[in-house]
Amino acid sequence: MSCVCVLCTSVLLAVLMLCGAVPESQVPVSYGERGSNLGLQVFRRVVQEKPQENVVLSPHGVASILGMLLPGAHGNTKRQLIAGLRYKKKGPYKILRKLHKTLTSKSNTDLVTIANALFPQEGFDMHDDFLEASRDNFMADSHSLDYRNPQQAADFINEWVSNRTKGHIQNLVQPDILDPTLTRLVAVNSIYFKGLWKSRFNAQNTKMRTFTGGDGKSYKVPMMSQLSIFNIGMANTPDGVKYRVIELPYHGNSMSMFIALPSDESTPLAAIMPHLSTETVHGWGSVMHQGKIRLLLPKFTAEAEVDLEGPLSAMGIRDLFIEGKADFRHLSSEPVHVSKALQKAKIEVNEDGTKAAVATTAIVLARSSPPWVIVDRPFVFLIRHNPTGTILFSGQINKP
Numbered sequence: 001m002s003c004v005c006v007l008c009t010s011v012l013l014a015v016l017m018l019c020g021a022v023p024e025s026q027v028p029v030s031y032g033e034r035g036s037n038l039g040l041q042v043f044r045r046v047v048q049e050k051p052q053e054n055v056v057l058s059p060h061g062v063a064s065i066l067g068m069l070l071p072g073a074h075g076n077t078k079r080q081l082i083a084g085l086r087y088k089k090k091g092p093y094k095i096l097r098k099l100h101k102t103l104t105s106k107s108n109t110d111l112v113t114i115a116n117a118l119f120p121q122e123g124f125d126m127h128d129d130f131l132e133a134s135r136d137n138f139m140a141d142s143h144s145l146d147y148r149n150p151q152q153a154a155d156f157i158n159e160w161v162s163n164r165t166k167g168h169i170q171n172l173v174q175p176d177i178l179d180p181t182l183t184r185l186v187a188v189n190s191i192y193f194k195g196l197w198k199s200r201f202n203a204q205n206t207k208m209r210t211f212t213g214g215d216g217k218s219y220k221v222p223m224m225s226q227l228s229i230f231n232i233g234m235a236n237t238p239d240g241v242k243y244r245v246i247e248l249p250y251h252g253n254s255m256s257m258f259i260a261l262p263s264d265e266s267t268p269l270a271a272i273m274p275h276l277s278t279e280t281v282h283g284w285g286s287v288m289h290q291g292k293i294r295l296l297l298p299k300f301t302a303e304a305e306v307d308l309e310g311p312l313s314a315m316g317i318r319d320l321f322i323e324g325k326a327d328f329r330h331l332s333s334e335p336v337h338v339s340k341a342l343q344k345a346k347i348e349v350n351e352d353g354t355k356a357a358v359a360t361t362a363i364v365l366a367r368s369s370p371p372w373v374i375v376d377r378p379f380v381f382l383i384r385h386n387p388t389g390t391i392l393f394s395g396q397i398n399k400p
């Protein structure tokens, strides 16, 4: 029997070089949610600029790289980070360490691998407290490199990233973003996720069907199908736009993929995007109920690279990018700023018959024919670690 497996990877890097306000709303509860909420705001800004494209981003990855730099920051640079992440001023680190431990705990290791690293220029003097914080809180490796040879340094970082994402993210760093005389530190966060559906799709039921893309054109795509019990519901945006929500749990029960799509076929996906937050996802819990449906979901692969400087600056996390304004005095006594913050993420929802773990299949045959739920137009997906509310991945799929 074959199964469907989902692979997700995300890598984010911040390059620091030597240089010669987020709107208030309801404060989310957990630190996983606080960070993810910032990441979701970044996601919403990115899809606003790319309404027709497929976008994949890791909200937790965005929060992680900022969290790694936070102990080095001071003054306005620090204030903007804390405000954006909605962390408490005193001591978010203990909680972040616990979050990292929970996400990478044994019960999740089959699903998620999170790796963090710092690649300083050889001889770059970092404060011990900063190094300790990144080691303790984010279990970050540290490898010194020589950026005077940008190609060699990029090759090393890319190999590290490829290793940690099982080969799914290649060539993250182009040598031309590294400056032979100015680059002092490259910080990388990588997330690799591989989940097996709790209730699998049978490959024999996958058929080519029509999907109406974000561009209005019809495409034939492989559509998976299963009759099963899912959490489904109907939600509303504050403007009254109705949309459908479906939860697909992964094997192990701690992670789920949530899919949202407008119920009216003529409503663009953009109509529900501004509504997307960790609070909203929380709220879905109360509108969803278990129902027996025939679910048709496309197999899909999507990959995207996002430059975070624009979205973060627009949200008030600005000074860390500006030479002369960035204040990382707790990182090093040399004045540094972030010259590049890039995230590359990839998702594959496909069938894989060889890596099937023991899985429970809940196929219940219906007496009467159950309703069909067909995901045949642009949709949003979120992959959430349910106990902490952390959003590991978010995506917009316009064409599978």
Ligand SMILES: *[C@@H]1O[C@H](CO)[C@@H](O)[C@H](O)[C@H]1NC(C)=O
Pocket (backbone or CB within 6 Å): 156, 157, 159, 160, 163
């Ligand atoms: C990547 O993995 C290979 C094989 O395990 C290892 O030899 C190499 O040192 C690793 N590279 C990095 C940069 O971690």
